[in-house]
Amino acid sequence: MAYTPVEDGDSFTAASVTSRLTALRDDANDINPKGIEDKALRKEHCLSPILQAGAADISPGAVHSYTFANDQYPGYNIGSPGWKLINTNGDPGGGTPLQADFTAVDLTDTKVIGVLVLFNIQVNTIVDALAVATSREFDALFAIQFQDNAGTWHHLPESETYISSETWVNGGVTTQARMEKDVPIRLLITQTNYKGSIKSVRAMISVNDGTAGWAAHNVRVQLQHGNISAIALRGSLQ
Amino acid sequence: MSIKIPKWRIRNGEPADIEPMNDDMEGWENELDGKLNEQNWVASTFNSMTYFDAGAFIRCWYANVYMDQKIQVGVPNGTNLPTNPFEVASTGEWTVLTDIGQSQLALTGSLLWILVNLQVDHSIPGGTPAGYGIQAAIQVNGTILAETIIGGGDRANDPTGEGLGAYWSRQPLVIDAILPIGPDRVTINVVVRAPRNRTLAIPATDDKYYIYNRRSIILELV
Numbered sequence: 237m238a239y240t241p242v243e244d245g246d247s248f249t250a251a252s253v254t255s256r257l258t259a260l261r262d263d264a265n266d267i268n269p270k271g272i273e274d275k276a277l278r279k280e281h282c283l284s285p286i287l288q289a290g291a292a293d294i295s296p297g298a299v300h301s302y303t304f305a306n307d308q309y310p311g312y313n314i315g316s317p318g319w320k321l322i323n324t325n326g327d328p329g330g331g332t333p334l335q336a337d338f339t340a341v342d343l344t345d346t347k348v349i350g351v352l353v354l355f356n357i358q359v360n361t362i363v364d365a366l367a368v369a370t371s372r373e374f375d376a377l378f379a380i381q382f383q384d385n386a387g388t389w390h391h392l393p394e395s396e397t398y399i400s401s402e403t404w405v406n407g408g409v410t411t412q413a414r415m416e417k418d419v420p421i422r423l424l425i426t427q428t429n430y431k432g433s434i435k436s437v438r439a440m441i442s443v444n445d446g447t448a449g450w451a452a453h454n455v456r457v458q459l460q461h462g463n464i465s466a467i468a469l470r471g472s473l474q
Numbered sequence: 475m476s477i478k479i480p481k482w483r484i485r486n487g488e489p490a491d492i493e494p495m496n497d498d499m500e501g502w503e504n505e506l507d508g509k510l511n512e513q514n515w516v517a518s519t520f521n522s523m524t525y526f527d528a529g530a531f532i533r534c535w536y537a538n539v540y541m542d543q544k545i546q547v548g549v550p551n552g553t554n555l556p557t558n559p560f561e562v563a564s565t566g567e568w569t570v571l572t573d574i575g576q577s578q579l580a581l582t583g584s585l586l587w588i589l590v591n592l593q594v595d596h597s598i599p600g601g602t603p604a605g606y607g608i609q610a611a612i613q614v615n616g617t618i619l620a621e622t623i624i625g626g627g628d629r630a631n632d633p634t635g636e637g638l639g640a641y642w643s644r645q646p647l648v649i650d651a652i653l654p655i656g657p658d659r660v661t662i663n664v665v666v667r668a669p670r671n672r673t674l675a676i677p678a679t680d681d682k683y684y685i686y687n688r689r690s691i692i693l694e695l696v
Contacts, residue, residue: 239503241496248490256499265507273511285531285695290669312542348535352691374548375644394540394687397593400551400644420648422591424536424691439575448548469693470523471532 239263285470287348290338290436293463298350299360300326302376302441304455309377309444315391319379319440322357323463334464335438340385341468343427343434349469350426353380353395355439357419357462362401363412365456370412373446376457380464382425383436390430397421398444401455411447426473524694533694537574540551540687543593551644552597552684559595560666562608568618568665574690575663583657585695588612590649590664593687594638606668607637608683612651622651625669637669643683652695664690 239259275377302320306327310318362374380395402413445455484496491642544554544684563569609625624647668683
């Protein structure tokens with residue numbers, strides 16, 4: 237203890253009082269672990285490691301469809317056109333979108349890791365909508381895009397992810413297999429991707445047809461349930 | 475303060491008495507000397523990042539390898555290989571995806587959230603796939619975590635083989651794991667392999683699986 241009790245006969249002056257108060261102040265300025273009880277800090281006292289978060293999910297009763305004719309894959313790292321925002325209406329658009337919004341996060345903040353994106357979509361079928369062709373070379377491609385604080389959308393090339401159609405032979409007849417598969421994407425959006433603030437992420441789809449010289453056909457991808465989460469993390473990127 | 479301080483109040487007209495004054499002062503001193511608890515902090519005391527070093531929160535290791543995966547209209551997948559694909563060995567042995575691993579992480583007793591995301595592709599131009607698929611897993615200090623292995627470990631459950639996408643596989647996969655780790659230097663890797671198919675056949679030399687885009691995210695939660 238730094239405090240010296242006042243004894244009988246001690247002078248009680250401004251200097252002596254100030255000296256004792258100064259000792260208390262110094263103690264307050266030098267609190268060490270012994271000065272704090274176990275569990276002295278509770279959840280209410282501290283910041284969450286989650287700076288901001290947003291999420292969206294869709295669970296329509298029916299599938300939503302996207303076709304090669306309308307959403308042809310534009311090629312690597314080309315954000316638009318060709319990519320369609322996944323929504324419960326499919327190609328026509330206007331349905332509930334897979335887009336997660338959150339209070340803008342500055343990716344250049346040295347105490348922000350970035351935005352962790354978790355995305356899943358259920359792919360039901362990848363088939364020829366005209367029922368003419370069967371192939372393993374039909375692809376559904378997915379990507380994540382983010383929106384900066386000014387409202388501009390940015391495409392993330394590393395997020396481009398695809399799943400191909402499947403066929404099976406039944407009684408000598410090749411049939412387009414039903415997929416019923418989950419397509420997941422996990423990634424971080426950091427200041428390497430954008431030096432500024434971002435406020436939304438969204439899930440996009442496009443369709444590819446790897447076949448050539450076949451009868452006219454139109455690849456169609458049917459999706460159903462999906463979700464996307466964006467979690468801005470406090471901390472340090474090592 | 476969580477205790478009543480001051481115990482004694484000096485009132486107008488009363489002479490200063492050293493006993494109550496010492497009692498009051500020592501109350502403050504005792505508090506600062508070891509009794510600070512949750513009631514000493516205003517709820518929002520530390521609600522500013524100003525007070526924290528970034529390392530006080532989550533530490534993150536992120537490896538992200540990506541490329542033009544050569545998806546093209548009118549071109550079958552696997553025909554034009556991208557630059558920097560990872561070819562999965564057809565020997566059945568586990569192989570480390572070295573470019574998304576993390577070596578010698580200095581951990582002080584942590585809970586890790588490990589996320590792995592791989593794009594799998596399959597190339598067999600003009601042929602029929604042997605149908606072995608792939609398996610992937612998280613490896614910590616050289617030991618594969620069995621519960622993270624993607625694909626079947628028991629072919630009794632899947633007569634087409636142990637691998638994911640045993641017949642045909644162009645699809646992404648994700649592995650998540652929450653892992654408590656003691657104080658140590660820890661190396662975390664992602665491993666892949668092509669297990670045998672139902673006939674235990676060795677794949678043809680042009681029947682190959684690849685990993686294109688690939689990334690690992692390791693979050694030290696506490």
